[in-house]
Amino acid sequence: MSNRVVASAARANLAERPQADVLIIGGGINGVAAFRDLALQGVDVVLIEKNDFISGASAASSHMIHGGVRYLENGEFRLVHEAVRERNDLLSTAPHFVKPLQTTIPIHSAFSGLFSAPLRMLTHRSGKPKERGALLIKVGLILYDSFSRDGGKVPRHEFHGRQHSRRLLPDLHSGVKYTATYWDAAIRDPERLGQDLIRDGRQAGGSNARAVNYTSAVALSGTDVVLEDGPTGRRIPFTAKVVINAAGPWVDLVNGALGRSTRLMAGTKGSHIVLEHPELLAATGGRELFFENSDGRIVLIHPLKDRVLVGTSDIEHNIADPAECTEDEVDYFIQLIAQVLPEISVERSHIVYRFSGVRPLPDHDDLPPGFVSRDYRIDRDDLNPGGPRIITLVGGKWTTFRASAENLADYALAELGRKRKLSTRGLAIGGGKNYPVTDHARHAWIELHNERIGSHRAETLLDRYGTIAHDVIEAILADEADAPLHTLPEYSTAEVRFLAQTEDVLRLTDFVQRRTDLAFTGQISPEILSEVAQLLAPTLGWREGRAAVEVHRAMEQFAGLQGQESADSELAL
Numbered sequence: 001m002s003n004r005v006v007a008s009a010a011r012a013n014l015a016e017r018p019q020a021d022v023l024i025i026g027g028g029i030n031g032v033a034a035f036r037d038l039a040l041q042g043v044d045v046v047l048i049e050k051n052d053f054i055s056g057a058s059a060a061s062s063h064m065i066h067g068g069v070r071y072l073e074n075g076e077f078r079l080v081h082e083a084v085r086e087r088n089d090l091l092s093t094a095p096h097f098v099k100p101l102q103t104t105i106p107i108h109s110a111f112s113g114l115f116s117a118p119l120r121m122l123t124h125r126s127g128k129p130k131e132r133g134a135l136l137i138k139v140g141l142i143l144y145d146s147f148s149r150d151g152g153k154v155p156r157h158e159f160h161g162r163q164h165s166r167r168l169l170p171d172l173h174s175g176v177k178y179t180a181t182y183w184d185a186a187i188r189d190p191e192r193l194g195q196d197l198i199r200d201g202r203q204a205g206g207s208n209a210r211a212v213n214y215t216s217a218v219a220l221s222g223t224d225v226v227l228e229d230g231p232t233g234r235r236i237p238f239t240a241k242v243v244i245n246a247a248g249p250w251v252d253l254v255n256g257a258l259g260r261s262t263r264l265m266a267g268t269k270g271s272h273i274v275l276e277h278p279e280l281l282a283a284t285g286g287r288e289l290f291f292e293n294s295d296g297r298i299v300l301i302h303p304l305k306d307r308v309l310v311g312t313s314d315i316e317h318n319i320a321d322p323a324e325c326t327e328d329e330v331d332y333f334i335q336l337i338a339q340v341l342p343e344i345s346v347e348r349s350h351i352v353y354r355f356s357g358v359r360p361l362p363d364h365d366d367l368p369p370g371f372v373s374r375d376y377r378i379d380r381d382d383l384n385p386g387g388p389r390i391i392t393l394v395g396g397k398w399t400t401f402r403a404s405a406e407n408l409a410d411y412a413l414a415e416l417g418r419k420r421k422l423s424t425r426g427l428a429i430g431g432g433k434n435y436p437v438t439d440h441a442r443h444a445w446i447e448l449h450n451e452r453i454g455s456h457r458a459e460t461l462l463d464r465y466g467t468i469a470h471d472v473i474e475a476i477l478a479d480e481a482d483a484p485l486h487t488l489p490e491y492s493t494a495e496v497r498f499l500a501q502t503e504d505v506l507r508l509t510d511f512v513q514r515r516t517d518l519a520f521t522g523q524i525s526p527e528i529l530s531e532v533a534q535l536l537a538p539t540l541g542w543r544e545g546r547a548a549v550e551v552h553r554a555m556e557q558f559a560g561l562q563g564q565e566s567a568d569s570e571l572a573l
């Protein structure tokens with residue numbers, strides 16, 4: 001069954017068939033990965049997401065797929081081991097979006113932190129963050145390399161003195177005495193990888209794998225979970241044998257709606273800015289700069305999509321409030337760039353996008369945010385007698401999504417008395433299937449599609465969608481009215497329609513923020529929004545006037561997310 005049919009049928013038939021073996025609440029990366037895993041096991045599964053898929057914490061990451069070298073000093077060896085393994089796997093299973101990332105740490109001293117770090121590792125909680133000196137970082141990276149030993153896909157770390165470091169990165173602060181360089185990975189399009197997982201799940205499970213966005217779990221009625229359809233407000237009592245609470249930082253609010261009072265989470269807010277700044281981009285030399293800011297926080301300057309991503313903060317946050325990147329955070333980010341690249345002038349006008357989210361961290365009492373475990377755990381509980389078993393994911397990083405989803409699915413399978421049919425380990429994801437990784441294979445793929453659509457377009461679509469590009473090309477060729485967009489000639493009308501029809505687009509912002517990278521790369525203008533909205537309107541059956549409302553809302557939202565100081569952005573649509 002095509003994704004197009006399954007996507008639209010799922011929303012419609014939630015009310016017609018309000019039951020499934022497993023109900024997953026929360027369509028962030030962990031929820032969609034659990035959805036795919038269970039669908040692959042042949043389980044009747046429903047995934048609901050209150051907003052759009054991959055719009056919560058999963059849309060706020062630093063785009064790193066990493067073992068977490070800094071977690072070593074907190075003694076989180078289990079997590080680092082699993083995360084390095086998952087990073088290595090993702091380089092093979094999602095090569096269209098996950099790419100190796102060279103990461104350089106600028107270091108100002110030789111011995112700093114030697115005493116405080118082991119103490120932190122032993123006590124897991126004491127000690128103010130102190131600057132990490134060269135020796136400490138060297139030990140950490142030797143350990144980190146050792147975690148990569150089996151099946152290592154990335155080169156080992158390198159250490160350089162001042163002169164060599166200046167040759168590699170001429171704009172570095174003159175106080176930098178050493179640099180350490182190691183390899184992790186970056187995810188270019190996290191929101192698109194989320195779409196790939198949903199697509200995989202639907203393809204595996206057909207009408208028994210239903211994923212619906214803009215639908216929330218709002219209450220419990222007897223043993224049913226009451227779902228609310230966002231667009232209509234319609235309420236649906238839903239019966240499931242097992243409920244997976246994958247609501248990330250909102251886990252306690254979901255439990256509260258289901259009549260359970262928990263305090264499992266205490267997430268911290270983290271923000272980023274995206275800069276369009278060719279000089280800064282060039283100064284990174286294509287590497288992520290990962291370093292300690294003057295306050296001891298680990299921060300990063302990450303070249304991505306011809307832009308530079310800078311982050312991040314770590315601020316205690318009340319989950320009932322929206323997360324926004326404040327002007328103080330912007331000041332902090334601009335200042336941190338000056339710590340390592342002092343000659344490069346950065347202004348607010350370079351900012352093309354900013355975003356913020358809440359890390360799903362476990363409740364941590366008075367432990368400072370930097371020391372809180374980034375590992376995850378799974379809690380099991382009876383919702384109420386005779387009702388479904390509830391399984392809650394507490395924590396969980398982007399990097400480890402496959403492993404945490406596998407664990408969630410195993411818990412659910414055990415509750416259902418069923419056996420796992422298939423491991424997701426090593427299974428290619430979406431457009432990563434048969435992705436041409438070598439230059440030769442890439443050239444051959446483009447040549448294959450050249451005659452039908454032209455090599456430039458074939459390559460653009462391959463970069464955007466991986467091998468799902470093949471389906472996009474078929475849709476484009478089947479659409480006689482296809483034409484480049486006037487305001488955005490790199491996209492065409494049939495491509496926009498394909499995404500709208502197959503990927504659950506409900507709002508204009510879904511399209512520009514999460515189906516494409518137009519917002520992230522700062523390509524939003526009233527003209528582009530207007531043209532895209534006019535195209536979406538007939539495809540999505542919008543009533544007269546809805547396109548104008550969508551454009552107005554999107555403009556209001558993006559006004560606050562670019563460089564200028566402005567009134568708080570209106571994030572809730």
Ligand SMILES: Cc1cc2nc3c(=O)[nH]c(=O)nc-3n(C[C@H](O)[C@H](O)[C@H](O)COP(=O)(O)OP(=O)(O)OC[C@H]3O[C@@H](n4cnc5c(N)ncnc54)[C@H](O)[C@@H]3O)c2cc1C
Binds near residue numbers: 058249
């Ligand atoms: C600033 C920052 C930087 C980070 N950087 C990295 C990084 O570089 N690498 C890395 O590996 N990890 C990183 N992380 C961590 C990672 O992003 C998260 O741990 C991960 O995305 C959590 O995914 P999730 O699916 O559990 O939660 P979420 O993505 O938050 O998904 C939960 C979903 O539940 C939905 N929901 C809530 N209530 C309801 C309801 N009642 N009904 C239905 N749905 C509901 C929400 O709308 C949300 O979409 C970072 C996180 C932050 C905040």
